[in-house]
Amino acid sequence: MAEATEDLDKICNTLDKLTLDALSLMEEEILLKLNVENAMCGGESHLAKARYIMGQNSVSCLQLPTENSPEFSAVAKVYASEDDKLFGEKSYELQLTKKTEDESVQDPVRWFGVLVPQNLNYAQNMFRQALQWAVQAVNVQTQLEQTIIKIQQLKAAKAAVTAK
Template sequence: MCNANEDLDKICETLDKLTLDALYLMQEEIDLKLNIENAMSGGEAHLAKSRYILGLTNVSALQLPTENSPEFSAGLKVEVDEALLGRNVYNLREIKKTEDENVQEPLRWFGILVPQNLNFAQKMFRQALQWSVQAVNVQNQLRSVLQSISNLKEVKTKNASS
């Protein structure tokens, strides 16, 4: 009987630790989502300032590539790495022009001399992308911790009833 109580105590202690981990991960996810929101709104504000400086026709959808545009590749790509316990970890990798000659600098779509606000907007949108990848990784960790909590609760109820 004493051994069953010790097992139950260990399970409860592990559940407490996992619950705290889940709370920390939830807080981290909330912080990342707030950072993403702030970066996106800041990037949009800098984009609006650029549009004001250059004019409505110089910063618009007309400068974006169309179906008739030459082929190009993305400057950043998300890569998937198999990590602990079969959980995927996502990373951003910057594609250098030497690796892929089709990589274009999106700022060049708006001319050669672009306002500094357009550079700031690009940096903020890139930061939002990095935080988005981090948020996905935190969500995966949280999902794993919640699954562990659920499994331990089942074990606890089986041990408590026997």
């Protein structure tokens, strides 16, 4: 009987720790999503200011590449990787490509002209920051899901121990 109470204490302590971890991960995820939202709003605001300064036809979908445009590479790419430290869990990583590495990389701000308002550069930086925070939020969400699975497994083990 003493062994069963010892096992129950270990399970309860682990459950407590995992629950606290889950709560801190939830808080971190909420903060990251708020940061994404604020960065997106700021980027949209700067984009609207740039459109106001340059004119509504100078910053519009007409400047975006079409199917007939020359090929180019993305400036930022998100890669999924299985992390051995996290026992096979997927983690995501954002990689920014520098122009010196690949000549097919174009700065998207240049689609709108050579002399663009500073607001367009600010918008680009805010959207980049939002992308970085979004990738971090996905990683935190993945950790949270794994923590919840562990909690459920421990609850089942606890129920089995108490049923004895």
